[in-house]
């Protein structure tokens with residue numbers, strides 16, 4: 185049998201295994217191990233943008249998918265309470281360490297953003313960096329973000345998004361998606377998150393589109409957006 189057929193069979197078996205609890209746990213472990221190497225070139229590149237975006241955060245911040253806690257260093261002193269919704273247990277040791285270094289009142293929850301049990305209108309801001317690509321239902325999560333924000337509260341985000349429809353990069357994103365989904369714990373490179381955020385019922389959305397350079401991020405996740413959506 186040609187190599188391609190073996191590869192496809194192996195991939196299909198891996199995909200089926202990933203749907204079992206041990207398989208999903210393996211994918212999360214792999215993501216936790218691989219993520220710091222993806223982050224290494226990206227964090228210095230994105231640091232300035234994060235600093236600017238996070239400047240006005242204050243009070244209680246709820247962060248979805250904080251991973252290993254890369255955003256703690258950018259949170260201003262005016263943030264005095266932090267709730268982290270991180271479903272990957274293999275991220276939690278590093279996440280707690282980063283939280284301790286920032287010495288903030290931190291509440292770590294090992295659940296997905298889909299199941300966050302957070303009171304309506306209870307947080308000043310919600311933060312998400314490179315997370316909406318991975319949640320199962322981004323529209324539902326955006327509705328929940330709106331629900332937990334206080335009136336006037338802000339959703340602050342940096343996300344990678346779909347390239348323009350019909351472009352070569354968009355085709356590449358769709359081609360690579362099944363493999364990337366497996367390796368990167370459910371990440372979909374072709375989501376139109378800007379459109380979804382604009383259509384989620386926020387009163388005002390400020391959004392900047394940019395392209396991360398090749399040295400910072402693989403090309404198929406280079407189209408990105410950052411911004412603030414106000415409730």
Ligand SMILES: C[S@@+](CC[C@H](N)C(=O)[O-])C[C@H]1O[C@@H](n2cnc3c(N)ncnc32)[C@H](O)[C@@H]1O
Nearest residue numbers: 248249250251254272296297313314315318319
């Ligand atoms: C690419 S990492 C980004 C981590 C971090 N926000 C950062 O910028 O370094 C994606 C994160 O989203 C988390 N994640 C995946 N599915 C999620 C879900 N349904 N709800 C909340 N977080 C989720 C992953 O566990 C992972 O920590």
